[in-house]
Amino acid sequence: MSSTEPTLETLAPRDEITPTVETESLADVPQLPLGKALASLSYVFWIVGAMEMVERLAFYGVAGVRTIYATRSVAEGGLGVTPSKFGWILSIWALFQSFVPVLTGGLSDRLGYKETIFLSTVVKILGYLVMAFFPSYWGFFAGALLLATGTAIFKPGIQGTLVNSTKRENSSMAWGVFYQTVNIGGFIGPLLAGYMRKLAWQNVFLACAAVICLNFLLLLTYKEPGKAARLSRQRDEKARNVVQKSLWRESLNELKKAHVWSYLLIFSGFWFMFNALFDVLPNHIEDWVDTRGLVSWIFGASPASPGPVVAFFIDLNKEGTEILPEGMLNIDAGLIMTTCFLFAWLSGKMKAITSMVVGTLLATLGLFLSGYSALGWISVFAISVFAVGEMLSSPKFSEFIGNFAPSDKKAMYLGFSQIPLAIGWTLEGKIGPTIYGAMGSKEAFARQMLVERGFPADLVAVPQGKAFSTLVDALHQPAWDVTATLYAQHQASIAGVWYIMGGVGIVSALGIWLYGRWIQKRAVALAA
DSSP states (O other): OOTTSOBHHHHSOGGGOOTTSOOOBOSOOOOOOHHHHHHTOOHHHHHHHHHHHHHHHHHHHHHTTHHHHHHSOGGGTSOOOOHHHHHHHHHHHHHHHHHTHHHHHHHHHHHOHHHHHHHHHHHHHHHHHHHHHOOSHHHHHHHHHHHHHHHHHHHHHHHHHHHHTSOGGGHHHHHHHHHHHHHHHHHHHHHHHHHHHHHOHHHHHHHHHHHHTHHHHHHTTOOOTTHHHHHHHHHHHHHTTOOOOOHHHHHHHHHTSHHHHHHHHHTHHHHHHHHHHHHTHHHHHHHHOBOHHHHHHHHSSSSOOOOHHHHHHHTBOTTSSSBOHHHHHHHHHHHHHHHHHHHHHHHHTSOHHHHHHHHHHHHHHHHHHHTTOOBHHHHHHHHHHHHHHHHHHHHHHHHHHHHHSOGGGHHHHHHHTHHHHHHHHHHHHHHHHHHHHHHTOHHHHHHHHHHHHTOSSOGGGSOTTOHHHHHHHHHTSOHHHHHHHHHHHHHHHHHHHHHHHHHHHHHHHHHHHHHHHHHHHHHHHHHO
């Protein structure tokens, strides 16, 4: 190692480093070749990948359709609320899910990963059941808080296992393959939800509760890496009457380190942008994106008459004429599911900061393209570009923080990795839907046109989610013709939603680049 490579010892003030903490390098370590890296992944790595895949399948089953469920009228089985009102649920959901791991990460290090994974699964099942049996705004709210808490307990144990079962020289491939495996669940979940919601919305939540029960079976085959060392350390501390610091104090002490808190703060912009894909884009696609040309290209005629398997994976509407929003969004998970190991290999050839900057800029471009046109093919391309950016940036972020975490605080630091998600998603959870409701909602524009045309006499009586169908009936025109009229009138405003989201991505990429330069300069200065 050259004297200019940054380490925790050079990055943090001397009083922040204790003799018992390994000073692991923040410098990039040469990665194993593609084949050797894949072969080096351990048995327990694949077990936790499978558990995360199952958990994500259930989670994205709800996440892929939640904004559609919320804004659908009560008559159609939805919650019948505005995007802005639903944004409060998303914002508080994000806050719980992302800040709780700051404490539960340390809990996993102390109590054991297997125990906390089991507990989290029970809590998440309860969340899905509450959503299923209490189909109201407050019922969904309560279910969301349970899901958020369960997810917060789940992630540190899973990611701590991953870090402890890999080495620096295969970490890039490990995180990339883990991300790829996870997105198998992220791909199937929305498809399952799309199928179930055609039957009844309650079935979506019941199916997700059933799916996550599979993790109880996987836990029977799970063996925690480093468990013997953890128990030995705890016995030694007990014999010496060592009083453990409270988790929150220990967490705060680690977070006070400049290279930790600044890194977490800078990456918050990426998660703001990332979550717009799930919280806002489904509504945008349902409102404006014309996928009829895609269906015609795939099947040669419309309405399509595919077999049940094809219809499931492409996620067509009941008439077979359009692709549902969750089907379009699944392009992201599908690409990651099939190609992430290649992008992990490519990312391993780059410096970590370079990979994150390039990935963030590509994801930003994907959002800009989403607002450029309502053509189905443009939307496909935009989501694909976003997926490539996500593969280059998101796994690298977790890998980076996992590598510089002290050996006895891996799960704690990976709990810290949820802080940027907390900041970004909490802000976006409220701001994103609110911006869309004001600048891009077809429901809002339909109400505006109803007022302009003078019908109906009592607009207040039109339920939330029914304004567009009321306008279609009033104009006696096909729905897509009315959509085209509204889009032409408000195209600049609709595009503005995505330019705002993309602007956050540009600022985030700049922050990541400046962080990389700061790390290098500080390391050189302290080493001199």
